[in-house]
Amino acid sequence: MNDALIEAGGLHAWYGSSHVLHGVDFALARGETVGLLGRNGMGKSTLIRSLLGHVRQREGRIQVRGRDLSRGRPHEVAKLGIAYVPEGRGIFPNLTVKENLVMTARAGSQGQRDWTFERVMTKFPRLSERLDHLGSQLSGGEQQMLSIGRALMTNPEAIILDEATEGLAPLIVAEIWRVIGEIRATGLATLVVDRNYRTVMANSDRLVVLAKGRVVLAGRSDELQRRPAELGRYLGV
Numbered sequence: 001m002n003d004a005l006i007e008a009g010g011l012h013a014w015y016g017s018s019h020v021l022h023g024v025d026f027a028l029a030r031g032e033t034v035g036l037l038g039r040n041g042m043g044k045s046t047l048i049r050s051l052l053g054h055v056r057q058r059e060g061r062i063q064v065r066g067r068d069l070s071r072g073r074p075h076e077v078a079k080l081g082i083a084y085v086p087e088g089r090g091i092f093p094n095l096t097v098k099e100n101l102v103m104t105a106r107a108g109s110q111g112q113r114d115w116t117f118e119r120v121m122t123k124f125p126r127l128s129e130r131l132d133h134l135g136s137q138l139s140g141g142e143q144q145m146l147s148i149g150r151a152l153m154t155n156p157e158a159i160i161l162d163e164a165t166e167g168l169a170p171l172i173v174a175e176i177w178r179v180i181g182e183i184r185a186t187g188l189a190t191l192v193v194d195r196n197y198r199t200v201m202a203n204s205d206r207l208v209v210l211a212k213g214r215v216v217l218a219g220r221s222d223e224l225q226r227r228p229a230e231l232g233r234y235l236g237v
């Protein structure tokens with residue numbers, strides 16, 4: 001059986017005349033956590049958004065669960081069970097916490113309904129105390145949790161988190177990583193982008209490092225951890 005949920009080869013992406021991805025190969029297997037690292041502007045979000053079909057100007061091969069989605073649109077990728085927690089969160093500010101969650105609820109692509117409203121609530125006790133608050137009334141950390149909660153409500157096969165902890169207080173950051181750890185433990189595949197490379201390294205199976213739109217380093221997190229000089233070179237740390 002092919003374990004790849006997402007597999008991409010020779011991926012190029014452009015914004016207008018600006019060529020941002022230069023032949024990226026990428027894979028995310030069932031149940032694994034991949035950390036995507038790289039300095040600002042190196043193409044991490046563009047890679048994610050290309051895999052998800054949001055960047056239209058792209059070339060290369062993208063397969064999601066064995067289906068060719070090289071020209072796929074975002075809803076097609078979502079339907080195959082790839083949930084996206086975008087940078088900047090993407091919740092509905094004028095709906096309550098409960099409405100935000102319930103409106104997203106659906107069975108997974110295999111009919112699975114593992115993530116019920118009640119189960120999501122057990123992961124986010126803070127949200128369960130604020131069910132009637134509007135999205136706009138939540139703190140940044142709570143909005144992030146709501147965004148992750150919404151992704152889980154779609155019963156996905158994989159969840160992609162772009163800068164899930166950006167701009168949040170340390171205590172909230174720790175809580176979000178706790179939840180990401182719990183999501184991992186359920187066997188959901190995750191792809192995470194985060195500025196704190198040490199935390200990413202400690203919380204992922206594999207790392208992919210981008211520089212100027214190319215993969216410059218990739219491997220098991222525990223192995224790359226033992227090669228700090230190389231990581232430092234590409235991450236500027």
Ligand SMILES: Nc1ncnc2c1ncn2[C@@H]1O[C@H](COP(=O)(O)OP(=O)(O)OP(=O)(O)O)[C@@H](O)[C@H]1O
Nearest residue numbers: 015016018020038039040041042043044045046047
């Ligand atoms: N919508 C856009 N239009 C034009 N250029 C863009 C757009 N989005 C990103 N870029 C450019 O593409 C390059 C890659 O950006 P991208 O956001 O993918 O990087 P990143 O590694 O995710 O960095 P960051 O951590 O800053 O988000 C950058 O040079 C950026 O300025």
